[in-house]
Amino acid sequence: MKHKTIATLVALGLACAYTLKAVSAGTPVTFTGEGACAKCLLKEGKECQPTLTVAGEGQNVTYYLKENEATKKLGKQLCTERKKVKVTGTVKPVDGKFELTATKVEIVTEVRPQSQ
Numbered sequence: 001m002k003h004k005t006i007a008t009l010v011a012l013g014l015a016c017a018y019t020l021k022a023v024s025a026g027t028p029v030t031f032t033g034e035g036a037c038a039k040c041l042l043k044e045g046k047e048c049q050p051t052l053t054v055a056g057e058g059q060n061v062t063y064y065l066k067e068n069e070a071t072k073k074l075g076k077q078l079c080t081e082r083k084k085v086k087v088t089g090t091v092k093p094v095d096g097k098f099e100l101t102a103t104k105v106e107i108v109t110e111v112r113p114q115s116q
Helices: 002-025
Strands: 029-037 050-055 060-065 083-094 097-107
Touching: 050 083, 060 083
Parallel strands: 060 097
Antiparallel strands: 029 050, 029 083, 050 060, 083 097
16 A cells, blocks of 8 residues: 555646646647536536646546636536547646646547448
8 A cells, every 4th residue: 555655646746747837838738638518517616617637647636727718618618528638738736636727729629431
């Protein structure tokens, strides 16, 4: 159990270091991942809030999208189902979580191959 805890902390540290590198640079970053509502689908919090979970090296990182004009267009789309979302914005750590202030948000539509 002790080894699993240490491995988890190391993986989380690497994910944090990657994110904080982008934060310290102060430049916008773009992530594509799985969008979901923190309250409705992740069962976290008391209010609906869009999140973006991005597959990292060995561990997923969840970003909590700050409510603004860019995220309002998502509406309640992420409350009932998870969708692939692409978000551009800046990241900062807030209360042990990563807050992503989006400047651009889009639902990614995947093109399915046509059957012949």
